[in-house]
Amino acid sequence: MSSEDLRRSIMAALARLRHPVSGRDLVAGGHVQNLEVDEKGAARFQFLLRPEDPGDLVKEARAAVEAIDGVTSVKINVQLPQMTPSGGGGRQGGLQPGSVPAPTPQPGVLSGVRHVIAVSSGKGGVGKSMVAANVAAAFAQRGHRVGLMDADIYGPNIPLMFGVQRRPSVTGEKGKELIEPLEAHGVKLMSLGFLLEEDQPAIMRGPLISGILKQFLEQVDWGDLDVMVVDMPPGTGDAQLSLVQTIDLDGAVMVTTPQQVATGDVRRGIRMFERVNTRVLGIVENMSGMACPHCAEVVDVFGSGGGEKLAAEMDVPFLGRVPLDPAVASAGDAGAPTVISAPRSAAAAALDAIVATLEEKLGAGAA
Ligand SMILES: Nc1ncnc2c1ncn2[C@@H]1O[C@H](COP(=O)(O)OP(=O)(O)OP(=O)(O)O)[C@@H](O)[C@H]1O
Ligand SMILES: [Mg+2]
Structure with a gap:
């Protein structure tokens, strides 16, 4: 036909x-x-x-x-024709009504990219950036061409986690300039934070996300990528929603901690993705038990398993648990994600297993 x-x-x-x-x-x-x-x-x-x-x-x-x-x-x-004021989420609290421009769908913004996945969480501080960085690095270790986009304008930290602090360079002639992503550990990196002046107040930033993101993405010289990982701003408000719509995602990974499971934030996050028809690839329970620094054992300190129950209840896959692990904390100092700086740690093993599952979910050989 x-x-x-x-x-x-x-x-x-x-x-x-x-x-x-x-x-x-x-x-x-x-x-x-x-x-x-x-x-x-x-x-x-x-x-x-x-x-x-x-x-x-x-x-x-x-x-x-x-x-x-x-x-x-x-x-x-x-x-969505009209968006309501933010109900929750983000550290910055709700945005003013009308401050978020209506999203325009952007087919082809990332046309050289085969799969775009977002790493998201209901609340901040649960390890979203850690998971995003390690997922990107593990995909690269598995031989894929990978980009990592730091969309967390409230506290962009991805470049630091990869040990790069430069500003990106701009190439191309006037009117057709392209921003060159930074590259480290086999991953192309870009951060919305590069666009913002350091002293710009957080309240100015929300409307910026949706307004400039498309243009920003189009002007980054990503080249051809198998996977693009997006570290989302925390929360489930308008800023996150319009970001999801602008990027045209293949799927989302929700990160939670055992303590956060009960709060309803993760549920709200999953519903946000479902409402815009984005597949939830699964839930990761981070800081789930503690990796013993002396042996390979993981000790259950705060209780774990809530993420798995929640996944079953919401009918989304459970991707795995990542223990609290000193190797994660020291990865920051090493300037490399844990799967690279401490590949034999309990956290790295857990993260790599999660990426193996994601690789499968995105389609054999396609990711
Ligand atoms: N499994 C873990 N073991 C040890 N430390 C961890 C683990 N996961 C995250 N951390 C630490 O917890 C802190 C918060 O993690 P991260 O910055 O990834 O969270 P986030 O959800 O992105 O937070 P934010 O909302 O601030 O962006 C970091 O210092 C990180 O190194
Ligand atoms: Mg973060």
Whole structure:
């Protein structure tokens, strides 16, 4: 079937789906926009999800398109028309209503990148950056071309974790300048922090994320990458949501600690990703037990296992536990993620096993 025929079949299938409340079909109701189908049968479109719409609508649309013969993949970029003020999350607290510009879907922003995964958490300080850095480094150790994007504008620290402190250089002629990522331990690094003046107050930063991120991403010379890991700002508010929509993610990894499991933050985070139709690749329970500095044993100090229960309850995969490990703390001083600076530590073993699972989930050989 030609891609034009396939396009027509997809539109027809979507026009057969009815909105449960309004009764109108999804095409007539204006939910489906900018459908593109390439010659390989990969379909992508934008889906307008209004606040009153059930989140399942996107799932139904996806299922209907996936069921069409000749469609090899479906990528849906969910658009929320109007965003509410931030409900929680981020250290900075809620943003003012209207301070976040409505997101514009950005197909092709990272066109040379095969898989984009976000590392996220409901609250700060749970080890999100540590997990993001190690996931990126472990993918690189496994022979993949990897980028790591530090999107945590509240406290960017990824470049430091990789032992690089330079500012990136800019190449190319005037008007077509490209920012060169820094590179360390086989990973291309970029930080939104490079764009911000050090004394810029945090309150100015939220609106900046969504406003400049697309342009920033387009102007970074990422080249071709197998995997891009994004260290997200903590929280589940508007800033995070619009970031997710701008980047067009393949999936998200949620990091929690045993103590955080009970607070509802992780649940909120998972729901945020589900609402915009982003696959939750799984939950990592960090600081889960303590690695004995003298033997390979992990001692359960604060209780663990909550992450696994939560994963089962929310019907998302559990990716594994990472113990509290002195090797993680000393990785900062070494200027290299733990899987590189202390590959035989309990934490490194746990992190590498998590990456093996992620590699599998992203598709054999594809990551
Ligand atoms: N498994 C671990 N063992 C020992 N120390 C850890 C572990 N995980 C994280 N840490 C330490 O805890 C601190 C917080 O970790 P990290 O910066 O990765 O968290 P975060 O969620 O990114 O925090 P933020 O919200 O500040 O960005 C760091 O000093 C880190 O070295
Ligand atoms: Mg961090």
